[in-house]
Amino acid sequence: MSIEFVASSSLPTRWGDFTMHGFVVSETGKEHVALTMGHWQEDQPVLGRIHSECLTGDALFSQRCDCGYQLESAMHRISEVGQGFILYLRQEGRGIGLINKIRAYDLQDQGYDTVAANLKLGFAADLRDFSICQPMLAHLGIHKVRLMTNNPQKIKAMQEASGIEIVERVPLAVGDNPHNHFYLQTKAKRMGHLLHIDNDNDNGQS
Numbered sequence: 028m029s030i031e032f033v034a035s036s037s038l039p040t041r042w043g044d045f046t047m048h049g050f051v052v053s054e055t056g057k058e059h060v061a062l063t064m065g066h067w068q069e070d071q072p073v074l075g076r077i078h079s080e081c082l083t084g085d086a087l088f089s090q091r092c093d094c095g096y097q098l099e100s101a102m103h104r105i106s107e108v109g110q111g112f113i114l115y116l117r118q119e120g121r122g123i124g125l126i127n128k129i130r131a132y133d134l135q136d137q138g139y140d141t142v143a144a145n146l147k148l149g150f151a152a153d154l155r156d157f158s159i160c161q162p163m164l165a166h167l168g169i170h171k172v173r174l175m176t177n178n179p180q181k182i183k184a185m186q187e188a189s190g191i192e193i194v195e196r197v198p199l200a201v202g203d204n205p206h207n208h209f210y211l212q213t214k215a216k217r218m219g220h221l222l223h224i225d226n227d228n229d230n231g232q233s
């Protein structure tokens with residue numbers, strides 16, 4: 028898969044001024060975005076987040092997941108350091124797309140957990156492809172990353188993408204609430220996420 032850089036612009040945000048970089052995957056026309064703040068040397072580890080699109084959590088204030096909280100926290104931390112990046116990948120619903128995520132949420136309303144709902148719909152638990160990160164990061168001059176994530180599979184996928192070294196995992200455990208508590212428990216138990224979630228606040232499905 029090849030990805031083409033198209034244009035950059037400024038992006039003033041609540042956490043300061045980022046630069047926004049637009050990319051297009053040549054084969055599919057799929058559009059992805061990177062945000063950067065500050066400058067770095069080629070051999071310097073850079074704080075960053077590889078964030079998968081979640082329209083509901085990132086833009087519609089949903090409490091069903093932790094995505095919006097993680098995005099906000101990552102941007103805030105980058106602004107505190109004065110340097111870093113966000114890759115905002117358009118892989119909605121762990122790659123199944125928005126409409127299928129709504130179908131999965133409907134199943135979760137009926138008692139399935141987030142993994143079982145994907146399987147019931149005929150999808151793997153996670154369909155994302157992180158191979159596009161390597162050329163995006165290379166374009167930004169980033170070769171070593173301090174990655175904000177709780178997902179060891181994401182680190183593994185990144186390490187398998189040649190040329191990118193994850194030198195540190197920076198935990199990003201934020202946004203636990205009664206609506207997403209069961210979802211976070213499921214991510215810890217069934218997807219291996221490094222989250223310490225209590226069992227005593229389980230309100231059932233989310």
Ligand SMILES: Nc1nc2c(ncn2[C@@H]2O[C@H](COP(=O)(O)OP(=O)(O)OP(=O)(O)O)[C@@H](O)[C@H]2O)c(=O)[nH]1
Pocket residue numbers: 077078079080081082092093094097118119120121122123128131132141145175176177178181199214220
């Ligand atoms: N299919 C499906 N996708 C979901 C669901 N809840 C959130 N998502 C998507 O999951 C993606 C985020 O993945 P997560 O598993 O929350 O976290 P991660 O990015 O793997 O790991 P972190 O770096 O720790 O956040 C986004 O694309 C969301 O749209 C769900 O119930 N079903």
Ligand SMILES: [Zn+2]
Pocket residue numbers: 081083084085092093094095
């Ligand atoms: Zn989400």
